[in-house]
Amino acid sequence: xxxxxxxxxxxxxxxxxxxxxxxxxxxxxxxxxxxxxxxxxxxxxxxxxxxxxxxxxxxxxxxxxxxxxxxxxxxxxxxxxxxxxxxxxxxxxxxxxxxxxxxxxxxxxxxxxxxxxxxxxxxxxxxxxxxxxxxxxxxxxxxxxxxxxxxxxxxxxxxxxxxxxxxxxxxxxxxxxxxxxxxxxxxxxxxxxxxxxxxxxxxxxxxxxxxxxxxxxxxxxxxxxxxxxxxxxxxxxxxxxxxxxxxxxxxxxxxxxxxxxxxxxxxxxxxxxxxxxxxxxxxxxxxxxxxxxxxxxxxxxxxxxxxxxxxxxxxxxxxxxxxxxxxxxxxxxxxxxxxxxxxxxxxxxxxxxxxxxxxxxxxxxxxxxxxxxxxxxxxxxxxxxxxxxxxxxxxxxxxxxxxxxxxxxxxxxxxxxxxxxxxxxxxxxxxxxxxxxxxxxxxxxxxxxxxxxxxxxxxxxxxxxxxxxxxxxxxxxxxxxxxxxxxxxxxxxxxxxxxxxxxxxxxxxxxxxxxxxxxxxxxxxxxxxxxxxxxxxxxxxxxxxxxxxxxxxxxxxxxxxxxxxxxxxxxxxxxxxxxxxxxxxxxxxxxxxxxxxxxxxxxxxxxxxxxxxxxxxxxxxxxxxxxxxxxxxxxxxxxxxxxxxxxxxxxxxxxxxxxx
Amino acid sequence: xxxxxxxxxxxxxxxxxxxxxxxxxxxxxxxxxxxxxxxxxxxxxxxxxxxxxxxxxxxxxxxxxxxxxxxxxxxxxxxxxxxxxxxxxxxxxxxxxxxxxxxxxxxxxxxxxxxxxxxxxxxxxxxxxxxxxxxxxxxxxxxxxxxxxxxxxxxxxx
Numbered sequence: 001x002x003x004x005x006x007x008x009x010x011x012x013x014x015x016x017x018x019x020x021x022x023x024x025x026x027x028x029x030x031x032x033x034x035x036x037x038x039x040x041x042x043x044x045x046x047x048x049x050x051x052x053x054x055x056x057x058x059x060x061x062x063x064x065x066x067x068x069x070x071x072x073x074x075x076x077x078x079x080x081x082x083x084x085x086x087x088x089x090x091x092x093x094x095x096x097x098x099x100x101x102x103x104x105x106x107x108x109x110x111x112x113x114x115x116x117x118x119x120x121x122x123x124x125x126x127x128x129x130x131x132x133x134x135x136x137x138x139x140x141x142x143x144x145x146x147x148x149x150x151x152x153x154x155x156x157x158x159x160x161x162x163x164x165x166x167x168x169x170x171x172x173x174x175x176x177x178x179x180x181x182x183x184x185x186x187x188x189x190x191x192x193x194x195x196x197x198x199x200x201x202x203x204x205x206x207x208x209x210x211x212x213x214x215x216x217x218x219x220x221x222x223x224x225x226x227x228x229x230x231x232x233x234x235x236x237x238x239x240x241x242x243x244x245x246x247x248x249x250x251x252x253x254x255x256x257x258x259x260x261x262x263x264x265x266x267x268x269x270x271x272x273x274x275x276x277x278x279x280x281x282x283x284x285x286x287x288x289x290x291x292x293x294x295x296x297x298x299x300x301x302x303x304x305x306x307x308x309x310x311x312x313x314x315x316x317x318x319x320x321x322x323x324x325x326x327x328x329x330x331x332x333x334x335x336x337x338x339x340x341x342x343x344x345x346x347x348x349x350x351x352x353x354x355x356x357x358x359x360x361x362x363x364x365x366x367x368x369x370x371x372x373x374x375x376x377x378x379x380x381x382x383x384x385x386x387x388x389x390x391x392x393x394x395x396x397x398x399x400x401x402x403x404x405x406x407x408x409x410x411x412x413x414x415x416x417x418x419x420x421x422x423x424x425x426x427x428x429x430x431x432x433x434x435x436x437x438x439x440x441x442x443x444x445x446x447x448x449x450x451x452x453x454x455x456x457x458x459x460x461x462x463x464x465x466x467x468x469x470x471x472x473x474x475x476x477x478x479x480x481x482x483x484x485x486x487x488x489x490x491x492x493x494x495x496x497x498x499x500x501x502x503x504x505x506x507x508x509x510x511x512x513x514x515x516x517x518x519x520x521x522x523x524x525x526x527x528x529x530x531x532x533x534x535x536x537x538x539x540x541x542x543x544x545x546x547x548x549x550x551x552x553x554x555x556x557x558x559x560x561x562x563x564x565x566x567x568x569x570x571x572x573x574x575x576x577x578x579x580x581x582x583x584x585x586x587x588x589x590x591x592x593x594x595x596x597x598x599x600x601x602x603x604x605x606x607x608x609x610x611x612x613x614x615x616x617x618x619x620x621x622x623x624x625x626x627x628x629x630x631x632x633x634x635x636x637x638x639x640x641x642x643x644x645x646x647x648x649x650x651x652x653x654x655x656x657x658x659x660x
Numbered sequence: 661x662x663x664x665x666x667x668x669x670x671x672x673x674x675x676x677x678x679x680x681x682x683x684x685x686x687x688x689x690x691x692x693x694x695x696x697x698x699x700x701x702x703x704x705x706x707x708x709x710x711x712x713x714x715x716x717x718x719x720x721x722x723x724x725x726x727x728x729x730x731x732x733x734x735x736x737x738x739x740x741x742x743x744x745x746x747x748x749x750x751x752x753x754x755x756x757x758x759x760x761x762x763x764x765x766x767x768x769x770x771x772x773x774x775x776x777x778x779x780x781x782x783x784x785x786x787x788x789x790x791x792x793x794x795x796x797x798x799x800x801x802x803x804x805x806x807x808x809x810x811x812x813x814x815x816x817x818x
Binding site for chain 2: 517519520530531549551552553554556576578579582626627651
């Protein structure tokens with residue numbers, strides 16, 4: 001009796017406990033009660049992940065914490081940045097050199113982290129310049145851009161910078177096919193089919209990250225949109241989505257949407273390497289810039305290279321294969337096992353999933369339906385694993401959680417859809433706000449995703465934020481994907497329009513040998529000043545070099561006279577601090593470039609040409625101590641031909657002659 | 661019996677809710693603790709200071725070579741703020757510093773300034789005058805020892 005009673009109570013208690021603890025999670029239209037808790041990182045605590053987000057048309061790369069959505073840093077890559085002097089100081093100007101000369105802006109679309117064995121390794125992030133095609137390497141020890149390489153024969157570097165599983169290659173497919181650089185580009189535009197070519201660039205990455213264009217594959221003139229490397233069993237292959245296989249040259253929204261299926265192009269790059277060894281590549285004249293920032297001289301140099309090795313896809317039949325893919329494919333994503341290739345047609349109402357094994361069989365058994373401009377076209381069904389039916393409208397990009405699930409963004413229906421890679425069944429869907437483009441799961445395009453968060457990068461945010469003029473903040477949204485259902489936990493605004501992003505566990509970045517300051521001993525800048533005793537001002541004709549130092553809280557020298565109209569003054573400023581997080585700034589009245597922001601132990605140079613006679617104060621722009629405001633000085637400019645001698649001083653405090 | 665069903669039920673709670681154990685990685689904590697010690701402030705020894713140096717052996721006479729090296733290093737890292745006289749620049753002049761402080765105190769302070777600025781009564785009094793916290797200039801042990809020898813030279817050790 002007693003036992004039965006206890007048993008009944010117990011059963012009821014347990015039953016209700018079950019109900020309470022299993023309260024249905026949000027269905028996607030509302031933020032549930034614990035969302036804030038899941039995104040909250042208390043003051044003084046670190047985030048779990050670093051998120052490297054492309055800045056789109058800002059040309060920069062932004063670094064956010066996950067799950068807090070806090071912005072840590074904006075790294076200038078392809079656009080000048082007056083905040084840090086990037087592209088304005090003499091040391092970084094060469095970084096933005098191209099075969100077109102100095103280019104102060106570009107459109108950074110995608111980011112890709114370096115990998116080892118198919119896993120993110122925290123060494124570098126790569127970014128692509130879409131407009132004047134380039135690839136940049138950003139070093140994660142210093143969070144600065146270390147190298148930029150221009151891509152010849154290309155225009156609209158869109159399917160880039162995706163990498164192979166040991167960072168052997170970073171690739172770049174041209175979005176706009178154009179006449180090759182060494183051919184005559186002055187041809188009628190409507191000769192597209194005859195004269196326009198698509199080049200895929202394979203950029204070799206060295207042990208220290210140094211980049212070099214190993215080869216290009218010349219392909220039919222289409223628009224290459226996105227790509228991803230094979231991994232695991234498909235290592236050695238690369239996959240590119242292509243649209244405009246109609247080869248239209250006007251009103252593409254109609255004319256490039258004629259065919260029911262375009263292609264995903266599979267490229268066997270190991271085969272390409274064999275052909276190069278066998279001497280099948282042709283060295284072709286062209287011009288492209290290769291810019292490298294030297295860590296010990298703190299200075300970038302730019303070199304113009306004049307030839308590139310080209311393989312012809314028409315001649316070398318077994319490098320490239322076309323896989324039909326509905327319709328105007330955009331995203332092209334490979335799952336963590338390397339077996340499944342997900343194509344997403346911007347105009348398709350389904351998601352085709354291809355099988356690498358079936359593709360290999362189809363190639364072996366010559367299951368081709370013909371050729372496209374000399375490239376074999378594999379039969380659609382022969383390579384197809386299956387289709388996700390009615391997943392949503394306008395599928396774009398897919399990432400993976402490492403647990404057998406894929407997550408695809410839908411631009412038109414503004415949602416993220418979770419589906420099972422093997423069974424192709426839709427498992428869950430959540431709305432985004434609005435018009436989602438790329439998405440990111442930390443490690444989500446590697447062999448080892450950290451399937452805890454998913455970040456959706458949105459194009460439009462109407463009624464999501466306070467109005468800020470005609471344009472609203474671009475935005476990202478963080479979803480917790482650790483459970484069966486996706487749960488929205490945070491919106492956060494971004495800079496520019498975020499395209500792709502990458503993320504890695506914070507410890508991977510934090511413990512990779514982060515640089516806290518530049519050692520003065522190791523500073524090999526040609527104009528370094530190691531100590532105040534070495535400060536000087538040197539005139540050579542109309543060029544004046546100021547060897548200046550800064551430390552809390554003064555510049556040396558802080559009085560300079562004898563500068564004349566017509567002089568070109570170079571301030572080479574060395575920050576003598578040897579402690580973390582003590583940069584000093586330098587600005588001088590009338591400067592037509594930017595400030596300098598000089599890291600501890602670093603030397604940086606501002607070029608300045610006086611435009612009038614008079615007194616020009618300079619000061620430190622970055623708060624450094626209680627006496628920061630006193631960190632200032634004067635430079636006197638005299639007329640050309642004046643006999644004021646060149647002098648410089650610190651702490652002399654001599655009264656002027658007429659005040660004696 | 662009840663214990664068993666309780667066990668199963670609790671187990672079910674976890675299973676039915678799909679809750680997974682947190683992965684062992686806790687990125688919210690720094691992997692390497694900051695160098696600041698959390699020792700009781702009353703244990704601070706104002707003669708020794710705080711840092712790795714307990715005792716510094718000074719020669720009976722000046723090591724001229726070390727002093728020369730010390731002068732070189734301080735030219736890069738110290739003399740922006742310190743004069744060799746007793747005149748204050750940004751920080752106090754160095755003249756007399758070796759008689760004001762124990763050698764281990766000087767070694768600790770110049771290699772590990774921040775915690776000592778926070779604790780040492782003499783440094784705190786100095787901060788009220790100078791108003792600039794001495795930067796950590798990343799001196800290694802040899803550089804620090806050479807600077808100490810240079811300070812001794814300034815103070816007239818032959």
